[in-house]
Structures are given as C-alpha cells and as structure tokens.
Amino acid sequence: MKLVFRHGTMPSLPLVFLAVILHSANESKGQELFVCRSPAIADIVILLDESSSVGVINFRVVRSFLELFITAFLVGSDKTRVGLVQYGTKPRIAWHLNALSTKEAVISAIRELKYKGGNTRTGLALTYILEKCFTVESGARPAVPKVGIFITDGVSEDDVLLPARRLRDAGVEMFAIGVKNADENELNVIASDPPQSHVYNIPDFKMLSTIVESLTRTVCDRVEQQDRTIQGSSVTSPSTAQSISTNDTTTMMTESTAVTTGTEKHSSESEASTMLSTQSSVMVTTGFSTTTQGSTIAFEADRVTMAELLKDSNTSKAFDGELEIHLVNNTEYIEVGESFIVTCVLRNSFPIADIHIRMYFNGREYDVKLQRTLEEVSATATLVQPPSLNELIACTANMKSLSKYTQRSVVGYKLPKPVIKMPNYAHVGEPVMVKCEVNDSDTADVVLRMLIPKLNINETKAAGVPFEKTFNATKSHNNMEITCVTELGTTAVKKDKRMSLTVFYEPSVSLNNSASIMQISHGGDISIHCIADGSPAPEVTWNYKKEPNVQIVSATILNIKTATSMNNGVYECQANNKHGNATKRFTLEVTSTSYWLILVIVCAILPIILIVLAIYCIYKRKQKRGSYNVRPDGTVIPNGRLEEIPLALEQKQSLQNGELS
Structure with missing residues (x-):
C-alpha cells in the first residue's frame, strides 16, 4: 500500500490543518514533510x-x-493499524489495533489521552x-510486520x-525513545x-520534534x-491450503506441494508465538505453510495451536520442558508452623493451554x-510446615x-528465641550485668552466642x-549494642535478640577555638x-550581647558578621541536661583598623x-661647657666669637683668680 493521501480523497479538517502546519514548519527549514510511500502495512503498538x-x-x-509520527502513515483497518498502551504502576489500554480504522480517529484519540x-x-x-495487544483478538494480523x-x-x-527478549523473539521490532x-x-x-537505528536518547521533551523524520x-x-x-518466506501453489468448517471441529488440509525452508519456518514460528497469548485454538488458512511428509495432516481446531503445528505433529516432543520447584525465600529450612510460598514451573512446552500442574505436600x-x-505454566500455593521435620513437595x-x-x-526445624536480661539505663561508674539465655527446655543442637563488640566479647x-x-559503665558504653543469638x-x-545500653552522664562543653580572649x-x-x-x-544555649549582626545557627553555632566595637564583650555557651550543666566563656575584642594604623605610625x-x-x-x-676667650680688661668672648659677655665684679674677680673656667 502507499502511505500517502490518495488523489480525490478529502481528509478531515483537523488533519488538513495539522498537515498545513507541519508543511509550513518544514518548509521554513527548506524540508518537505516526510510521508511513507511504501506499499507495506504494519501493526504498530x-x-x-x-x-x-x-x-x-x-x-x-x-x-x-505522536500526532506527527502517525501523520506519516496511511492508517486503516486494511492498512497500517495503530494501538496504544499507557503505563505507570500498571499498564492500561488506550485502544487496541482493531479499535480505530482511520488516521483521523487515531489522531483524535491521541489528543484525548x-x-x-x-x-x-x-x-x-x-x-x-x-x-494483550499483539494478539488476534486485539487486531494483530498474521504475516504482517509487528512494530513497537x-x-x-x-x-x-x-x-x-x-x-524485551520475549517481544523480539515473537517477531516484534522494537524502537526505544x-x-x-x-x-x-x-x-x-x-x-x-x-x-544505532532503533534507539533515540534526547535530553529534553522539546527535542522530540527533531527525531520525528x-x-x-x-x-x-x-x-x-x-x-x-x-x-x-513461503513459496506455495495457489491451492496450498483449504479451510473446511463443520459445526463441531475445523480441520486444516495441507497438500504436499508446500515447501518451507529452515529460515522460513523460524519466521513463521515467531509469528505464531505472537498469537499464543490467546491460549485458544486457531484455524490456519491460506498463506500459512508447514512441511509435510507427502500426506495430508488434519488437526482439530479446538485442540491444536500454531506453536504445536510449527514444533511437531508429535505431541510428546512439544512436552519436553523441565518441571521445577521454586521456594520464594530460596531456602529449604522452614520453621515448624511457618507458612511459605512454593511455585512449580514448566517451561518450553506446548500447547500451553493444555498443561495442568498439581502440587502435593504433607x-x-x-x-x-x-x-x-x-x-511457561506456573502453579503457586502457600504451604505450612507441619510438626514432622522432613517433608517432600x-x-x-x-x-x-x-x-x-x-x-x-x-527441612523443618524448631529454634527457640534468645532472651536478654539487662538494664536499659545506667550511670557512669555503675555496675551493669548482662544475661543471655533460652527459656525453652528443648535446646538440643542449639548454640547460644553473645556479642558485645565494644567489650570485644564474642563467645x-x-x-x-x-x-x-x-x-x-563508662561514657564509651553509651548506646552500646548487646546481641544474643541462637x-x-x-x-x-x-x-x-538485640538491646542497647544508655549510659547517663553530666554534660561537658568545648569551643572550636580554645582561646579565652578572641580578637577580630x-x-x-x-x-x-x-x-x-x-x-x-x-x-x-548562648548568653551574649545581642546585636543585629549576631546570629545563632542550629543552637550550637554563634556567627558574627561584619564585627564592630559594639560586639566587644563576654560570650557564654551553656549545656544542660537533667544530670547537670557546663559552661564555657570567652571574651571578644574587636580592634579598630585606625587604631592599629596610628600604633604602627x-x-x-x-x-x-x-x-x-x-x-x-x-x-x-x-x-x-664650651671654651671662653678673656681680654685683659675682663671681657669674655665664648667659643671664640666676637660678642662680649658682660661680667659682674664678682665674676671678674673669680675669673682673675682662675676660679671661672
């Protein structure tokens, strides 16, 4: 089929409007809107x-x-079919492959999601x-490509x-975005x-439009x-197969002219596997071929599936899977009286609908x-371990x-629980006694273990x-865990059994800066x-001089931003509990920048x-103490200068007597 609008066919107005918008958007980029022109049809989910x-x-x-994607294909009941499933915690069907028969209906349904x-x-x-989707009941067609x-x-x-492997094995070609x-x-x-051609990984939803083409x-x-x-995959004559229906059964007559290669058989088997989820009989019609041994083979339609036809006409060869028993907790030791879940599983056996599983215990x-x-077929039951210790499932x-x-x-077992006897609380220096025991007389083959890691006890x-x-009890024993094990x-x-010891002691306080005087x-x-x-x-708690630039963070941190002289003073941190209190003080000195500059100068x-x-x-x-020149008349000239220094009579007399130097 050609996936284009046919000449003379008028699509609905919403579709025409969408096509005009898309064409304009692509034309602005110098591109034509892509339309799939292949005559092939597909079932797309x-x-x-x-x-x-x-x-x-x-x-x-x-x-x-999704509207852009669907626009590229010709959708119809006899053309490409489209189904959609939404999922989160659980999947839910939006519509099946056979629900919508036109492209307009699909695009309208997308808009209503x-x-x-x-x-x-x-x-x-x-x-x-x-x-649920790639099935005949939901509209999937044999010999039609399947796309997810x-x-x-x-x-x-x-x-x-x-x-994912099962989908691919069933012939579904998966694209992941x-x-x-x-x-x-x-x-x-x-x-x-x-x-490279099936995976698209983009960083944002807005970029989805870039991968449409x-x-x-x-x-x-x-x-x-x-x-x-x-x-x-199959080369058959025009009269390859003929379907004959009666009120009770439907038989399929296959003539010996059918030819199937190994590769073709695998392809047909993949298609048939897609239909198996219906677990009902199917009637094989023209276009489906099987290898025969030169004779006509008849199958009852209410007893035979496609997988059986493809595997072998001999039922025993289709019943060759291994039957297994699985325990949910993956251990064979079950305590007496305890319930446990068991699953019996049979894989790779056909037809699935005809297989029944039974479970026996005790x-x-x-x-x-x-x-x-x-x-596979699985059977699950909840069992209870009886008093007898060894049983078979x-x-x-x-x-x-x-x-x-x-x-x-x-293997059933009886194991008593350990008991710990000890105080929950103690003060520093008080003696603490811990006792581990089993309050059960039946202790055969039971071992008791005591674990106290802080005391290096493992006995x-x-x-x-x-x-x-x-x-x-010491401070280091606070929150100490004691474990007793059987x-x-x-x-x-x-x-x-686990218990912990709480040791009470009075508080102590320290600061991240040990100085008693802190300068900033x-x-x-x-x-x-x-x-x-x-x-x-x-x-x-903090006791401090409250200023706008002082903040208390998480009760234990005091922050001062852009300190000033107003922050000078004594600050105190105090810790209190019911056993006492402790205090730590420090003095804060804020030094001025100008003071330091003056001091340096x-x-x-x-x-x-x-x-x-x-x-x-x-x-x-x-x-x-300099030298003097004295004239005969008693005039004194200091330091050799010419100025005269007048002297009193007594000074002159002393000078003459050599007493004035």
Whole structure:
C-alpha cells in the first residue's frame, strides 16, 4: 500500500490543518514533510510512559509528537493499524489495533489521552503489550510486520531483560525513545538491533520534534524490509491450503506441494508465538505453510495451536520442558508452623493451554493458582510446615496422556528465641550485668552466642547454659549494642535478640577555638562552635550581647558578621541536661583598623624623635661647657666669637683668680 493521501480523497479538517502546519514548519527549514510511500502495512503498538516524572506539560508534548509520527502513515483497518498502551504502576489500554480504522480517529484519540502518573514498571508493560495487544483478538494480523514504539523518561523499577527478549523473539521490532533521565543501557536492551537505528536518547521533551523524520523513515524502511521477508518466506501453489468448517471441529488440509525452508519456518514460528497469548485454538488458512511428509495432516481446531503445528505433529516432543520447584525465600529450612510460598514451573512446552500442574505436600493436594504466559505454566500455593521435620513437595504436570513429576524436600526445624536480661539505663561508674539465655527446655543442637563488640566479647556455648557478663559503665558504653543469638547446629538458621545500653552522664562543653580572649579586626567575621557532650543529649544555649549582626545557627553555632566595637564583650555557651550543666566563656575584642594604623605610625616615628632629642641634648651640653676667650680688661668672648659677655665684679674677680673656667 502507499502511505500517502490518495488523489480525490478529502481528509478531515483537523488533519488538513495539522498537515498545513507541519508543511509550513518544514518548509521554513527548506524540508518537505516526510510521508511513507511504501506499499507495506504494519501493526504498530505504542507503549507510552505516563509515570509521575513525566508531568502534564511534557505529556502534552508527547501527544503532539505522536500526532506527527502517525501523520506519516496511511492508517486503516486494511492498512497500517495503530494501538496504544499507557503505563505507570500498571499498564492500561488506550485502544487496541482493531479499535480505530482511520488516521483521523487515531489522531483524535491521541489528543484525548489523559495523564495519570504513577511509578515506572516497564517490564510489566512490555509483557502486557505482548500478551494483550499483539494478539488476534486485539487486531494483530498474521504475516504482517509487528512494530513497537516505546517512549519513557526514566529507569524501570522492574526487570526488562526477559520481557524485551520475549517481544523480539515473537517477531516484534522494537524502537526505544528515551528522554531526560532515561537509561541508555536499558533502552538498548529493549530496542531491536542495531541500536544505532532503533534507539533515540534526547535530553529534553522539546527535542522530540527533531527525531520525528528519522523515526518515521526508519520505521517505514523496516516495515518494508519485514514485509519482503514475510512475503518471501513461503513459496506455495495457489491451492496450498483449504479451510473446511463443520459445526463441531475445523480441520486444516495441507497438500504436499508446500515447501518451507529452515529460515522460513523460524519466521513463521515467531509469528505464531505472537498469537499464543490467546491460549485458544486457531484455524490456519491460506498463506500459512508447514512441511509435510507427502500426506495430508488434519488437526482439530479446538485442540491444536500454531506453536504445536510449527514444533511437531508429535505431541510428546512439544512436552519436553523441565518441571521445577521454586521456594520464594530460596531456602529449604522452614520453621515448624511457618507458612511459605512454593511455585512449580514448566517451561518450553506446548500447547500451553493444555498443561495442568498439581502440587502435593504433607500427604494432601493443595489448591494452586495457575498462570500461563507464552513460555511457561506456573502453579503457586502457600504451604505450612507441619510438626514432622522432613517433608517432600511434589508437583505433577499433565498434558493429554503425558505427565511429568518432580519433588523437593524441605527441612523443618524448631529454634527457640534468645532472651536478654539487662538494664536499659545506667550511670557512669555503675555496675551493669548482662544475661543471655533460652527459656525453652528443648535446646538440643542449639548454640547460644553473645556479642558485645565494644567489650570485644564474642563467645559461644550450649544453649542450656546462660551467659552472664558484668562491667562498670563508662561514657564509651553509651548506646552500646548487646546481641544474643541462637543457632541450629551447623545450619545457617539463626534467631537473634538485640538491646542497647544508655549510659547517663553530666554534660561537658568545648569551643572550636580554645582561646579565652578572641580578637577580630573591625569589619571581620567570626564563627564559634559550641561542642556539647552528655547523656541524655544536653540542651545548648548562648548568653551574649545581642546585636543585629549576631546570629545563632542550629543552637550550637554563634556567627558574627561584619564585627564592630559594639560586639566587644563576654560570650557564654551553656549545656544542660537533667544530670547537670557546663559552661564555657570567652571574651571578644574587636580592634579598630585606625587604631592599629596610628600604633604602627607611632612605633615608626618614635625612634626618630628619640634620636633627634639625643642629638639636641648633646649639642646643648657642649654649648654650655664650651671654651671662653678673656681680654685683659675682663671681657669674655665664648667659643671664640666676637660678642662680649658682660661680667659682674664678682665674676671678674673669680675669673682673675682662675676660679671661672
């Protein structure tokens, strides 16, 4: 088929409007809107993540993206069919492949999609589309390429490896689109090979529009290649098969002219596996071929599935899977009276719908919950361990006249619980006695162990003899854990009892700065941490000079921003509990920047001043004690200068007598 608008056909107005917008957008970029022109048709199922991480706004962007994607294909009941599933915590069907028969209806349904939210359980959703969407009842068609488009923005909370493999094995070609926080490794696991053409990982929902053309081209090409493979997988004559219906049964007559190669058989088997989830009979019509041995083979339609036809006409060869018994807790040791879950599983056996499993334990048959998937049948039951210690779990699987049997033993045990006797509280210096014991007379093969790591105690003895330890409580014993364990012989089965000791003591306080006087320059910042210890934990309070730039953070930290002289003073941190209190003080001094500058200048100039004063004093002293010239008339001339110094009569007399120097 050609995936284009046919001449003479008038699409609906919303579709025309969308096409005009898209054409204008692409024309502005110098591009033509891509339309898939391949005559091949496909069954496309879109799996859309609607978990809480997506959000309403991004969900609208995804809807617009899906409109662009669908526009590239010709949709119809006899053309490409489209189904859609939304998932979060659980998957939910939006519409099946056979629900909408026109492109306009699909685009309208996309616009009406509602956002729900939830978790991201991708593995469950992948299984859902395989078992609920790619089925005949839901509109999937034999010999038509199957395509899955997966869109998510996160990481799955469950396993995706097996569901993804089952989808690919069923012939579904998967494309994975990851946005934002999607895990690329997980996308590679889900998508078909090669990842270069099947995985798209973009950082934001707004960029979805940038991958539309690449995705539509790739899907178009892959559908065409799948179609050529399917059409060329069988070479049959025009009268290859004839379907004959009666009121009771439907038989399929296959003539010996059918030719099937190994590769073709694998392709047909993949298609048939896609239909198995219906677990009902199918009638094989023209276009489906099987290898025969030169004779006509008749099958009852209500007893035979496609998988049986493809495997072998001999039922016993299809019933070759291994029957296994699984315990949920994965241990064979079960305590008497305890319930435990058991599952019997049969894999790789067909037809699934004809297989029945029964479970037996402690001499009776238990009711089981049967579950069937494409690959296995499982039966689950909740059992209770009886007083008898050793029992067998038996499972049987039956299909027609064939049966399988397997068994697994479980070991019942009785293990008493340990008991700890000790005080919950103690004060520093008080003696503490710890006692571990078992209050049960049946202690055969039971070992008692005491563990006190802080005291380096790890001792074991027979459970009939109790442990007793006494020690004096110290601060280091606060919140100390004591464990008593009972163990059953050499097995890994054990039970434990744990208690902790609280040691009370009065508080103590320290600061992150041990100085009693703390200095900070004007305009600087300081942070003081009050470190308090005590049991119970003490309450910390601050006593300080309240200023706007002083803040208390988390009760234990005092911060001062842009300190000024107003912050000078005594600060006090106090810790209190019911056993006492402790206090730590410090004095804060805020030094002015100008004061320090003056002090530096004074310290620099003072030596110079002292030197000048010393020189001046020396000069004066010499001037006072200098030499004098005396004339005969008694005139004195100091230091050789010409000025005359008048002397009194007494001074002249003394000078003459040599007393004045």
